[in-house]
Amino acid sequence: MKITGFRTLRTVHDWGRPVGDVNGYIASGVTDVPIVILETDEGVEGVGMGSHADLERLFPALEGQDPRAVATLYDAMLARVFKSSHGGATFGGIGALDTALWDIKAKLIGEPLWRVLGAGDRFVPGYASALDAALTDDELAAQYRGFAERGFTAAKLKGGRNLEADLRRFGILTEILSGPGSSPALMLDANESWNLKQAVRYVSALEEHIDLTWIEEPLRRWDAPGHARLSGAVKASIATGENLTGLEQYRPLLDAGGADIVQAGAVWGITHFLRVAIAAHSRDLPVSPVGLTANHAVTAAAAAVPNHLSAEVQDLGSPLGLTLDQEFADGGVVLGDLPGVGIQVDERAIESARRSGDWQEPAGPHVRSPRAGLRLVDTGTWGE
Known part of the structure; x- marks a missing residue:
């Protein structure tokens, strides 16, 4: 069995309420969910979620390899990007592909992970x-x-x-x-x-x-x-x-x-x-x-x-x-x-059912306030 390719999807999670933290919130309650589908030459596909970041740079570490070698392939992805580092969103891309590898492995065994x-x-x-x-x-x-x-x-x-x-x-x-x-x-x-x-x-x-x-x-x-x-x-x-x-x-x-x-x-x-x-x-x-x-x-x-x-x-x-x-x-x-x-x-x-909504929108909790840790008195508002 060999890994032959991947494709990406992007769906949303509608929480039905505003979601956020001390740094900010998303009023719509609609957040982004990236999905990666890893493909093989035998038709078995693996599903992973994490990030779409740097997938093109990471995939050569997997292409043509046996997906059952999960630990080896995980380390190969880390090695693939070692000069620029695997930190930040790139690590989410590694996580999505890693999850897809585990999905394939467990499907081939015929058992839940x-x-x-x-x-x-x-x-x-x-x-x-x-x-x-x-x-x-x-x-x-x-x-x-x-x-x-x-x-x-x-x-x-x-x-x-x-x-x-x-x-x-x-x-x-x-x-x-x-x-x-x-x-x-x-x-x-x-x-x-x-x-x-x-x-x-x-x-x-x-x-x-x-x-x-x-x-x-x-x-x-x-x-x-x-x-x-x-x-x-x-x-x-x-x-x-x-x-x-x-x-x-x-x-x-x-x-x-x-x-x-x-x-x-x-x-x-x-x-x-x-x-x-x-x-x-x-x-x-x-x-x-x-x-x-x-x-x-x-x-x-x-x-x-x-x-x-x-x-x-x-x-x-x-x-x-x-x-x-x-x-x-x-x-x-x-x-x-x-x-x-x-x-x-x-x-x-x-x-x-494509809909608008992005976890990374400027008002959301993934953008840290420049005044975090620098307030003497709480103002009760976000983002200042």
């Missing part, structure tokens, strides 16, 4: 995370009631700009997600919007009122010593790593003791997640994948690693034209038995 990777249980525990910064209190409550109905007892708020508002909104989540004699696990995601002292003050103030399970991305992703100092100054765990593109970027963070919970972005693919999980496990640290709604395949990898803690579940729907072989129940993800990564693509539906 979670079984191929050695998982013994199809259930993956998760926590609710609605990208909820732009929701009103009523909208927030309605959204998390939907999660509560599926058994979720842990939730992560987007925040970090207004302490009073965050405490009020945590109160809403506590009321909705609490069970008989139990309180939910509560997390806050600041999306790299603080400097160190701002983080210490804000988290310490939160902890006077709530039991915060973790604070996520409080500082810039590369600030390993800052994360370590913050971890020693607050009770909450420090969760970070989702925006690190490559295993080598974790070394200073882990060496400094800057992560209590090691995260990996699902958009970067399966092999990356597996390698990050092993690195974390070698230090007795739990691992947590971020953004599974946009990349369902990494859920299977989460089921197979011994140190998985909880996976971020952002939405109970799926992108247009995609069917994901999974259910949300009992506070997590229940994986199905479809061979491969469990993604079915309706290309005709995608082609006939």
Whole structure:
């Protein structure tokens, strides 16, 4: 069997609500979902999601090769772009192709990927995370009631700009997600919007009122010593790593003791997640994948690693034209038995329903405010 080519598709995920974080939000709630289809000479195709960046430069590492050699081909893609580096969006292109390779491998074996990777249980525990910064209190409550109905007892708020508002909104989540004699696990995601002292003050103030399970991305992703100092100054765990593109970027963070919970972005693919999980496990640290709604395949990898803690579940729907072989129940993800990564693509539906909407639009959360970490007083607005 040989890899012969690839094609790309672009669909959208309509969240049905504004989505965003402290850096900004997308009012339409319509975000971009790039898809890569990897083709072989035997007609078996692999589906991957991540990025369309640098696919033309990466594909020569795969062309004519046996797709079952996933680990070898992953390293070949890294080597292909080593001069300009595999960081940033290029790493998303590697992740998309990597996921497609795993899809082919599992389809050829005739098993779902979670079984191929050695998982013994199809259930993956998760926590609710609605990208909820732009929701009103009523909208927030309605959204998390939907999660509560599926058994979720842990939730992560987007925040970090207004302490009073965050405490009020945590109160809403506590009321909705609490069970008989139990309180939910509560997390806050600041999306790299603080400097160190701002983080210490804000988290310490939160902890006077709530039991915060973790604070996520409080500082810039590369600030390993800052994360370590913050971890020693607050009770909450420090969760970070989702925006690190490559295993080598974790070394200073882990060496400094800057992560209590090691995260990996699902958009970067399966092999990356597996390698990050092993690195974390070698230090007795739990691992947590971020953004599974946009990349369902990494859920299977989460089921197979011994140190998985909880996976971020952002939405109970799926992108247009995609069917994901999974259910949300009992506070997590229940994986199905479809061979491969469990993604079915309706290309005709995608082609006939093109819509506007882009995760990279200027007002969105992927554009950092130039004043992040430089505010003395919160203004309650985005993007200034």
